[in-house]
Amino acid sequence: MAKDRDTVIVLRHPARAVRIAAALSAAGMATYALPLTDTELPSDVDAVATELEALGRGAYQWLVVTSGNAVQALGMVAASRGTVLADLVRSGRVRVAAVGSTTARLLADAGIPVQLVPEDASAAGLLRGFPRGDGAVLVPQADLAPDDLRAGLADRGWSVRRVEAYRTVPYPGHAGRRVPGVEESGARPPLMTWTELAALAAAGVQPAVVFTAPSAVRQFHERLDAGPLAFLPVAIGRTTASALRTQGWEPEATAADPTPQGIALAVGEAFSRGRRIDPDPYPHH
Incomplete structure (x- = not known):
């Protein structure tokens, strides 16, 4: 895993994170996908x-x-x-x-x-x-x-x-009832597991985490019961930003629009802002 570049975790299945990952990679960020929910x-x-x-x-x-x-x-x-x-x-x-x-x-x-x-x-x-x-x-x-x-x-x-x-x-949902979601064409970002994310954080890497829906916020919060994790929360929109605040996490940035370019701009803003304020490495949950 790249540690010399800003690292971004998109809380989506890799097949549904292609366009976001492409925009983030074009901005020089190392991007991974971590699906927490299914449909x-x-x-x-x-x-x-x-x-x-x-x-x-x-x-x-x-x-x-x-x-x-x-x-x-x-x-x-x-x-x-x-x-x-x-x-x-x-x-x-x-x-x-x-x-x-x-x-x-x-x-x-x-x-x-x-x-x-x-x-x-x-x-x-x-x-x-x-x-x-x-x-x-x-x-x-x-x-x-x-x-x-x-x-x-x-x-x-x-x-x-x-x-x-x-x-x-x-994630993962029942195969017989699963709604496959919108799969995007192109190179899929690497899949990251929760164990790998914890190891990355333990190595001193503070990733930006792109929350793509309020349901992803809830699932992420539940997983954090295993221990604290340092990260920069980025919301895909206002509703998701509100869900983050409900869990005690103030978004480092919120995308002005939910397009890949809008999300990439928000992630870049989060990294810039995070470096300025040296955020608490143990978000409350």
């Missing part, structure tokens, strides 16, 4: 299937999709019922909103036109651009997703049905 279909797949059938019959005016995992999970559930998500959207004449350009691109690749993509890839950004209305909106989300999007849409007059489309579990 599975919900225990009650029938509930999702029922809402997709209703969507195909025209029961919903909007479908709001908040992640690539949701796109994949909905596609898997539709396929398990012998249909295609794009056909259901088309037959139901439903408008589609995507939180973020990556999610919008995945929907487009699946043959699903997207009518609304906020510039700010967040629930708050979507709510700012979402019209008022009194029809029905389907919001398929993860089990751990906060309730702010559903509540915000309801405040705008909509009748909102939130359904659990997938669940976040400790």
Whole structure:
């Protein structure tokens, strides 16, 4: 493992960290992937299937999709019922909103036109651009997703049905229920185990750790019960930054946008800031 360069740990599976790793490597950083969470279909797949059938019959005016995992999970559930998500959207004449350009691109690749993509890839950004209305909106989300999007849409007059489309579990998930996630083409960063990370820290290396979701924050916190670890926390966005603060970790930097370039800039800022303030090597948890 490189110790002469800034070391970065991205809390994602290597197949889903290719673009981030490429941006970090281009900035001269040694980058590794450490997956802590995985994604599975919900225990009650029938509930999702029922809402997709209703969507195909025209029961919903909007479908709001908040992640690539949701796109994949909905596609898997539709396929398990012998249909295609794009056909259901088309037959139901439903408008589609995507939180973020990556999610919008995945929907487009699946043959699903997207009518609304906020510039700010967040629930708050979507709510700012979402019209008022009194029809029905389907919001398929993860089990751990906060309730702010559903509540915000309801405040705008909509009748909102939130359904659990997938669940976040400790890595690795059950092979038969796993939602594979969005695999990126290109060279994958090396996989790092928790034991290797602890050995790196014991050798005096203080890595930047890129937290990619609140669920990763929780899993990382649970693993730290084995002992303290010196690291510079970097959040992929405001929601994850809030989750870090809940655990007593002030983010060294938060990405202004969740793109690989935005994350690389935040990591560079974290290293610069960390050197200036000589952070406590034993974050409270």
